[in-house]
Amino acid sequence: MKLLTTIAQHAAMTPEKTAFRNGNDTISYGMLWDKSSKMASLIRDSFQLQRQTPIVVYGHMGTDMPVSFLACVKAGYPYIPVDTSIPMERVRLIVEKSGAGLVINTTGVDLDIDNISILHTEALQLDQTEAIEQDYWVKENDVFYIIYTSGSTGNPKGVQVTAANLQSFTDWMTEDFPLGSDKVFMNQAPFSFDLSVMDVYPALQSGGTLHALDKDVISKPKQLFENLGQSGIQIWTSTPSFVQMCFPNPDFDATMLPELETFLFCGEVLPLAVARELKERFPNAKVFNTYGPTEATVAVTSIEVTEGLLSKEEALPVGFPKPDMRIYVVDEVGSLLPEGEKGELVLAGPSVTKGYLGEPQLTEKAFGMIEGLSSYRTGDAGVIKDGMVYCQGRLDYQIKLHGYRMELEDIEFHLNQSDYIESAIIIPHAPNEEIEYLIAAIVPKEHDFAKEYQLTAAIRKDLALRLPAYMIPRKFTYHEAIPMTMNGKADRKKMKEEVFE
Ligand code: AMP
Numbered sequence: 001m002k003l004l005t006t007i008a009q010h011a012a013m014t015p016e017k018t019a020f021r022n023g024n025d026t027i028s029y030g031m032l033w034d035k036s037s038k039m040a041s042l043i044r045d046s047f048q049l050q051r052q053t054p055i056v057v058y059g060h061m062g063t064d065m066p067v068s069f070l071a072c073v074k075a076g077y078p079y080i081p082v083d084t085s086i087p088m089e090r091v092r093l094i095v096e097k098s099g100a101g102l103v104i105n106t107t108g109v110d111l112d113i114d115n116i117s118i119l120h121t122e123a124l125q126l127d128q129t130e131a132i133e134q135d136y137w138v139k140e141n142d143v144f145y146i147i148y149t150s151g152s153t154g155n156p157k158g159v160q161v162t163a164a165n166l167q168s169f170t171d172w173m174t175e176d177f178p179l180g181s182d183k184v185f186m187n188q189a190p191f192s193f194d195l196s197v198m199d200v201y202p203a204l205q206s207g208g209t210l211h212a213l214d215k216d217v218i219s220k221p222k223q224l225f226e227n228l229g230q231s232g233i234q235i236w237t238s239t240p241s242f243v244q245m246c247f248p249n250p251d252f253d254a255t256m257l258p259e260l261e262t263f264l265f266c267g268e269v270l271p272l273a274v275a276r277e278l279k280e281r282f283p284n285a286k287v288f289n290t291y292g293p294t295e296a297t298v299a300v301t302s303i304e305v306t307e308g309l310l311s312k313e314e315a316l317p318v319g320f321p322k323p324d325m326r327i328y329v330v331d332e333v334g335s336l337l338p339e340g341e342k343g344e345l346v347l348a349g350p351s352v353t354k355g356y357l358g359e360p361q362l363t364e365k366a367f368g369m370i371e372g373l374s375s376y377r378t379g380d381a382g383v384i385k386d387g388m389v390y391c392q393g394r395l396d397y398q399i400k401l402h403g404y405r406m407e408l409e410d411i412e413f414h415l416n417q418s419d420y421i422e423s424a425i426i427i428p429h430a431p432n433e434e435i436e437y438l439i440a441a442i443v444p445k446e447h448d449f450a451k452e453y454q455l456t457a458a459i460r461k462d463l464a465l466r467l468p469a470y471m472i473p474r475k476f477t478y479h480e481a482i483p484m485t486m487n488g489k490a491d492r493k494k495m496k497e498e499v500f501e
Contacts, residue, residue, distance in 0.1 A: 001137060001163050011033035016030065017029050018209045019031075022212035027067065032066060035067050036070035037071075038132075043102065044136065049077060050101075056079075056095055057079045057081050058111065061212040066210075068104045073138045075132060078145055078146050080094065080145070082094060084107060086192060092113055094158070095113055098146065103116055105119065105121070108122045138163045141163070142162060143160045146357055158358070158359075159294045159357075162353065165354075169297045172322050174205050177264070177288065178261070178286060183206065184233050186213065187200065187213070188212075195266055213228075225246075228257060235264065237264045239265065239488040244274055254284065263278060263285055263286070264288050271416050272313070279305075287305040288304055289317070291391050292347070300349075302322070318382075320388060322349075325351055327346070329344065339384050342382070342383045344379065345380045345382040345389070348375035365377075379396060397409055402470065411473070412424055415440060419445065420444055421459065423490075424440055425490055425492060425495050426441075426473060427495060429475075439475040440477070441482070455476075
């Protein structure tokens with residue numbers, strides 16, 4: 001596999017170069033390669049798992065995580081990255097559902113999981129171990145990693161990403177984005193979220209250095225900005241919510257991060273206002289909006305957000321498809337819609353993954369074939385105009401209120417346009433199944449109103465210029481911040497709990 005061969009070349013040519021660092025915990029390309037090769041043969045010899053048996057890799061952002069990932073795939077096993085922020089009950093469910101044959105624990109703390117072998121990376125003795133032979137590496141159509149996403153029923157689904165899927169994604173990133181080589185990449189998303197794949201493998205394939213920001217650093221603003229200031233980060237990958245969280249600090253700009261060249265966003269809507277603010281704070285950096293689900297290997301569309309685009313568009317598009325991908329828009333029964341009509345986005349091509357592990361029915365529902373290509377129905381509403389894809393929210397956020405059909409994200413979009421609002425989320429109030437009214441949970445910008453009701457009146461007036469009356473929320477609540485999920489996206493569930501507290 002090209003990705004592995006290329007990492008081996010970096011290890012041979014620049015063995016001392018840092019591949020991954022988290023504070024004082026750092027690892028060079030030479031060590032990363034050597035340790036993972038030895039660990040791979042130890043796994044093969046000690047546990048005798050059948051080829052392609054999944055292995056859970058548990059931990060946060062230490063160097064043993066990338067070492068373990070590479071060790072698994074070099075021995076021919078897919079890994080399941082599980083972050084420490086995932087509750088133990090759910091970890092046990094993932095271990096059980098996936099049929100994992102081994103858990104690699106990188107935390108140094110004992111895990112409360114029964115009936116499975118556990119390998120502690122802390123105690124590993126690899127001095128006498130031989131490196132594994134290349135014959136064992138995962139093959140093109142083998143599964144490389146499995147990422148568990150939350151299913152709508154609360155049952156996590158394991159998306160199986162093959163070596164070929166990952167290679168296709170990594171090549172697109174390194175060839176079509178201005179990432180260059182030898183760059184410092186920020187690694188902010190936990191490994192259990194596929195956004196992390198957007199920095200990890202492009203960085204390793206291009207001989208760059210991953211600079212991890214772990215959850216302790218992120219949770220303390222002073223430490224976070226000190227860390228960023230000393231990081232030398234050149235490529236930034238995060239959700240829009242994460243960068244928005246940095247905005248209250250007026251020093252978060254090109255003076256703090258003078259080497260920053262490229263922002264890559266994925267995972268949720270990139271609001272126009274966020275892109276504009278970034279352009280002001282980082283006038284020389286390029287900003288990319290990318291879109292895609294875990295089921296189609298991280299991202300399948302992209303666009304550079306230029307001044308021209310910002311002045312032309314009301315809502316940012318997610319861009320043009322990755323060259324080897326086709327994107328279609330279909331109606332409720334799956335029939336293709338003509339260009340310009342809104343429907344469900346369907347993705348087809350080599351980024352589409354193998355489906356959900358051990359869930360043939362769920363896989364069949366969402367995955368299929370179109371014109372000889374593997375396809376995936378996203379559940380995202382969207383439209384294509386002149387080849388440009390616009391993602392218009394989840395189909396499942398479409399609601400009916402007093403008979404009117406509307407999309408929560410449509411209202412949120414207009415709220416976010418208001419000069420009084422930093423960010424906002426709409427929460428439907430549905431005490432008995434049916435939605436009675438909408439609540440706008442708002443993080444306000446600084447304002448001069450003495451009373452909240454005056455602010456509400458001003459926002460209502462603003463909204464009335466943009467939305468029909470039936471879409472204007474009945475209630476407005478004010479908050480200091482929008483809570484984030486562990487994946488760094490807006491946490492609607494928690495916001496709802498806060499609103500109803
Ligand atoms: P995940 O599998 O966690 O990455 O979530 C994928 C979903 O996030 C997609 O199906 C979209 O609903 C949403 N998403 C990802 N990127 C974008 C984007 N750039 N704009 C709007 N929604 C996005």
